[in-house]
Structures are given as structure tokens and as C-alpha cells.
Amino acid sequence: MNYQPFSHDFVVENPEQQTFFVNREVFVSDDVLEREKRRIFDRCWVYVGHASELKNPGDFKTRPVAGRPIIFCRDRDGEVHALINCCRHRGALVCREREGNARQFYCMYHGWTYHPDGRLKSVPGDTAYGPAFDKDQMGLVAVPRLESYRDFYFANFDADAIDLDTYLGRAKEYIDLVVDQSPSGKMQIISGTQEYDIRSNWKLLVENSVDDYHLISTHSTWLNYMRNSGVNVTPPKGELLPTRGYGRDLGNGHLTTDNPNYRGRPVARWISVYGEDAKADIEAMRNELVQRLGSARAARVADTNRNLCIFPNLVINDGSSVTVRHFYPVAPGQMHVTAWALGPVEETEAQRARRLHAFLTFYGPGGFATPDDVAALEAAQLGFAAYREVPWSDLSRGMGKASDEQLATDEGHLRVFWRKWRELMEARP
Amino acid sequence: MNEVVTATVSRAEVEDLFFHEADLLDNWKLDEWLTLLTDDATYYVPPNDKPDADARFTLFTIADDMVRLRERVIRLKDPNCHAEYPLSRTRRLIGNVRIVGVDGDEISAAANFIIHRFRHNDLLRVFVGHYRYKLRRVGGRLKIAERRAILDAEELGLLGSVSFIL
Numbered sequence: 001m002n003y004q005p006f007s008h009d010f011v012v013e014n015p016e017q018q019t020f021f022v023n024r025e026v027f028v029s030d031d032v033l034e035r036e037k038r039r040i041f042d043r044c045w046v047y048v049g050h051a052s053e054l055k056n057p058g059d060f061k062t063r064p065v066a067g068r069p070i071i072f073c074r075d076r077d078g079e080v081h082a083l084i085n086c087c088r089h090r091g092a093l094v095c096r097e098r099e100g101n102a103r104q105f106y107c108m109y110h111g112w113t114y115h116p117d118g119r120l121k122s123v124p125g126d127t128a129y130g131p132a133f134d135k136d137q138m139g140l141v142a143v144p145r146l147e148s149y150r151d152f153y154f155a156n157f158d159a160d161a162i163d164l165d166t167y168l169g170r171a172k173e174y175i176d177l178v179v180d181q182s183p184s185g186k187m188q189i190i191s192g193t194q195e196y197d198i199r200s201n202w203k204l205l206v207e208n209s210v211d212d213y214h215l216i217s218t219h220s221t222w223l224n225y226m227r228n229s230g231v232n233v234t235p236p237k238g239e240l241l242p243t244r245g246y247g248r249d250l251g252n253g254h255l256t257t258d259n260p261n262y263r264g265r266p267v268a269r270w271i272s273v274y275g276e277d278a279k280a281d282i283e284a285m286r287n288e289l290v291q292r293l294g295s296a297r298a299a300r301v302a303d304t305n306r307n308l309c310i311f312p313n314l315v316i317n318d319g320s321s322v323t324v325r326h327f328y329p330v331a332p333g334q335m336h337v338t339a340w341a342l343g344p345v346e347e348t349e350a351q352r353a354r355r356l357h358a359f360l361t362f363y364g365p366g367g368f369a370t371p372d373d374v375a376a377l378e379a380a381q382l383g384f385a386a387y388r389e390v391p392w393s394d395l396s397r398g399m400g401k402a403s404d405e406q407l408a409t410d411e412g413h414l415r416v417f418w419r420k421w422r423e424l425m426e427a428r429p
Numbered sequence: 430m431n432e433v434v435t436a437t438v439s440r441a442e443v444e445d446l447f448f449h450e451a452d453l454l455d456n457w458k459l460d461e462w463l464t465l466l467t468d469d470a471t472y473y474v475p476p477n478d479k480p481d482a483d484a485r486f487t488l489f490t491i492a493d494d495m496v497r498l499r500e501r502v503i504r505l506k507d508p509n510c511h512a513e514y515p516l517s518r519t520r521r522l523i524g525n526v527r528i529v530g531v532d533g534d535e536i537s538a539a540a541n542f543i544i545h546r547f548r549h550n551d552l553l554r555v556f557v558g559h560y561r562y563k564l565r566r567v568g569g570r571l572k573i574a575e576r577r578a579i580l581d582a583e584e585l586g587l588l589g590s591v592s593f594i595l
Contacts, residue, residue: 191488194488198589218511225503356489371592374590
């Protein structure tokens with residue numbers, strides 16, 4: 001792609017004035033979206049799926065990844081692949097089911113078949129081709145790079161990208177805090193997928209997922225519910241972290257909130273909503289954590305929450321439950337969101353039910369909070385129609401403070417995203 | 430020997446209940462709607478990709494016990510329930526009502542629904558699916574012990590949030 005600088009700056013930072021502004025054209029422009037696809041989604045590591053979704057050889061899930069139709073699958077030898085779901089012959093999808101177990105992928109257009117590892121298996125009437133036709137070179141195309149960290153699989157469409165481990169960098173520490181909830185270090189995606197569109201720009205969901213400033217105004221009905229259920233929703237003073245929580249820069253555009261928990265955690269902090277029956281069970285889980293990890297690390301895992309954003313579009317919220325969600329733009333003013341619940345593989349039926357109940361109280365399209373986030377994002381997108389007259393979004397909260405003093409109610413961690421966005425969007429290829 | 434109680438019910442009575450319920454929900458008379466439910470009622474919206482699943486093992490869109498359902502009504506009446514303020518206008522068409530079975534005092538019934546939902550500044554969103562109900566008589570009155578609203582859409586997509594009661 002030819003380098004063409006933007007005609008003006010979209011992200012304007014003034015440390016002296018302690019201001020940080022984002023031009024709202026970035027939420028409505030087709031040109032910006034097109035550049036984001038090429039500069040961000042085609043070059044960064046993007047989430048594909050979790051190893052637990054492919055339990056057995058032959059298991060597959062089809063899903064879009066960075067706009068491409070992908071088959072996320074496990075071959076007969078147990079190897080995990082991300083294959084582009086596109087017949088080498090004339091381009092049709094070779095798998096049109098959402099999920100299943102396949103001995104082969106069959107293109108219903110002309111009958112070409114592929115092995116679950118992508119190799120071309122058979123071509124009807126292959127004697128019609130000349131000597132240049134090499135079946136060994138005509139398998140399904142794999143994503144250029146596929147790597148995993150603790151069972152989270154990511155793809156990169158840039159073959160020359162840095163490795164996933166380097167890319168994740170300090171974000172790994174926070175993924176570890178999530179995965180350490182399982183005694184065996186094995187988490188699983190729980191069945192049941194929440195897939196919904198939000199009629200707003202995708203970047204607003206990055207901001208919203210980690211923005212604690214909006215809690216009181218956007219989510220008062222959820223706070224009421226917790227209060228009505230006997231949960232003390234006032235954060236305690238002086239526990240674990242010296243304030244109500246921080247927004248953290250994890251490098252490479254990754255960011256997280258790091259908050260003391262005061263609203264319960266399935267692993268492992270009891271609140272009244274769970275019922276008296278659950279008290280001993282959660283105490284036992286807590287003891288297991290202490291034995292395995294030591295008391296300090298157990299407290300870090302079980303008494304703090306994090307809303308983690310892996311640049312550009314994966315969010316793992318680890319609080320009242322664990323959600324894994326990613327999103328991709330359909331248009332400047334619309335995104336498609338896919339969300340799952342994640343839990344330790346060892347969970348008993350009662351523990352799993354408790355986790356899911358807690359999930360649904362806050363999260364998802366039928367929860368007590370997510371629909372109001374969606375309403376807020378859609379209201380913002382409607383406002384952006386006036387981006388020429390009211391051009392700047394203000395993300396200046398906490399600009400006067402050092403990086404490690406940014407609260408979760410400041411906007412320092414949101415600025416981490418925007419600085420990375422600017423770097424990639426303005427870089428010379 | 431225990432007395433075997435077998436419920437008796439006509440389709441007309443079930444239809445009356447469903448049509449009355451639809452009217453209360455369309456008119457946002459949610460407190461009155463709660464009186465149609467038994468004290469231990471449940472309300473489920475399964476995930477679109479697992480419509481037959483069990484909420485103990487599967488992430489649903491909605492899986493409310495009566496405690497949370499009462500809280501949901503409190504929320505929906507609050508102007509700070511931003512997803513439903515101003516309130517959506519909904520219109521439900523309930524059809525194909527049938528009694529599926531009777532097990533002791535519990536009646537299983539089913540119906541199809543089409544719900545058109547209109548909002549200021551928003552798209553028309555059409556929710557299509559079917560209900561599975563469990564009904565029980567309480568003091569002679571037919572009440573809802575379980576209602577399951579199963580959407581036909583393969584994913585929520587542009588249906589967006591399920592912020593009103595399906």
C-alpha cells in the first residue's frame with residue numbers, strides 16, 4: 001500500500017496542557033477503517049479461539065478472524081490449525097457448519113475434498129489438469145502464523161510479525177492470573193456463545209471494556225441489584241491496592257485495569273448473592289489456591305479483578321466471572337461481538353452454575369449491565385454524525401499523573417490504546 | 430398411597446393466559462405481569478447456538494430465577510436502565526398455541542412468537558421464535574412456572590441486546 005499521510009492529526013496530545021484528544025472522524029470514516037484493516041488487523045496478533053473448544057481430533061469451529069472465514073480445527077494427530085475456509089478451486093466455503101467433527105472438508109460446488117489438516121484429498125476428474133497441477137501444493141491455505149499462549153490461540157496475517165510471546169509481553173502476567181484459577185492450569189470455554197452486533201465503531205468497545213469512569217452513571221441499576229442482594233458495593237479502603245484500582249500500561253498497546261475485588265469472585269471470594277451454601281465451597285477453593293500458589297499470589301488471583309485488553313480487539317474480563325470477547329468492525333459504525341464464558345476445567349456442577357449465574361447478572365446481551373454499555377456506545381456513535389462541528393473526544397483524565405499512578409477511573413490506559421493505534425496508523429510501511 | 434393430581438386444562442384457557450401476558454408485556458405492566466408467575470418461576474433465553482441447552486452447564490443469554498427476575502423488573506422500571514429508556518415499543522403476535530403434555534400438576538405448553546420492537550433512534554428489530562412453558566395451578570389460577578423464549582436467529586447479530594422481556 002502506498003504511504004499517504006493523514007491530512008490532519010487524529011490523536012492530539014499536549015503534555016503541557018495535560019490534554020489528550022481524539023478526532024471523531026476515526027469513528028465514522030471508511031478510509032480510516034480500511035487503513036485499520038491493513039495496518040492493524042492484518043499485522044497484529046488477533047484472537048482465533050481456545051484449545052478447549054477443540055477437544056477431539058477432527059473437531060472444528062468456523063468463525064471469522066480479522067474478516068476472513070476461518071476453520072479453527074484439530075487434525076487427526078491432535079495438531080491445531082487455522083485454515084482459510086476457501087476452496088482452492090473456485091473459492092467457495094469448504095465448511096458451512098458452525099461446528100462439528102469432520103473426517104474431511106467437502107466443497108459442495110465441485111466436490112473437492114480436504115483433510116482436517118488442510119491437505120487436498122481428492123479432486124473429481126483430476127486427469128483434466130495439466131502437468132502444472134500439483135495436488136501437494138493445493139491444500140487449504142493456513143493463516144500465515146498461528147501461535148498460542150496458555151491455550152489461547154492467535155493468528156497473524158503478517159508472516160514477518162514478531163512472535164506471539166514477545167508481542168504479548170507483560171500482558172502474559174495478567175493472562176497467568178486468569179489461568180492460575182485452575183488447579184491444573186487448564187481453563188475451558190463454556191458452551192454457549194453470545195454473538196451480537198453493536199451499532200458503533202469497534203474502538204469504542206476497547207475503551208468501554210476498561211473504563212471504570214462510567215460505572216456509576218451507566219450501571220446504577222446493576223449496583224442497585226447488588227445492593228438489594230446484600231452486597232456491600234462500597235469499595236473498602238486500604239485493601240490490596242492503595243486506591244480503588246489502577247489502569248495499567250502493559251506495553252505494545254496492551255492494557256488492563258487492576259482493581260481490588262469487592263463484588264465477589266467465583267474463585268474465590270464469597271458474597272451473599274452466592275448463598276450460605278456456597279461459603280464452605282469457596283473457602284475450600286481459596287485454601288487450594290493458598291496451598292498451590294502461596295498466600296500472596298492466592299490473594300493476587302482471588303482478591304483482585306482485571307479487565308484486560310490485548311491489542312487490538314481481545315478483551316478478557318476477570319471479575320464476577322471470566323469473559324473472553326473479541327470484536328471486529330462490520331462498518332465504521334457497526335461491530336460484531338463474540339463472547340464466551342471461561343472457567344476452570346475442574347469446576348463442579350454447583351461451581352459452574354454459580355459462575356454462569358454471576359456472569360449473567362452483569363455481562364452479555366441479557367445482563368444487567370452490558371445492554372446499557374451498548375446503549376452508551378450507540379448513543380456516542382449517533383453523536384459522531386456531528387464530527388465536523390464537534391470534532392474532539394476528550395481522554396485527558398489523569399494526564400498530569402505518572403504512568404504508574406493512573407487510576408482505573410482515569411484515562412491513562414485508554415491513551416495506551418490510542419498511542420499504539422496512532423503509531424500503527426501513521427507508520428511508513 | 431399418594432393422591433395423584435392430574436391437571437386439566439383447555440387450550441382456550443392457555444391461550445387466554447398467553448394473550449393476557451403478551452398484553453401486559455407490550456404495555457410494560459411488569460408488576461402485574463409478575464403476578465402471573467409462580468413464586469419459584471424461572472425465565473430462560475438460551476444462547477442462539479445451543480437452543481436446547483441446560484443453563485447449569487451452558488452460558489445462556491438470560492437464565493433468571495425469581496429473585497433475579499424481580500430485580501430485572503425493578504431495573505426495567507428505572508430510568509437509569511439506559512437500554513430501555515425511553516421504553517421500547519413492542520408488539521407481540523402469539524400463535525400456534527398448543528398443549529404439549531401434562532405431567533401430574535404440571536402442564537407443558539408451547540407457542541410461536543413474533544415480536545416487533547421499535548425504538549427512538551433505532552432500527553426496527555424483529556424477534557422470532559417459540560416459547561416453551563410449564564404451567565401450574567396455584568389456588569385454582571393457571572400460573573407460569575417456567576417460560577423459555579427460544580429465538581430462531583442463528584446469532585443475535587443486529588437484534589443486539591435482549592434488554593426487554595421476550
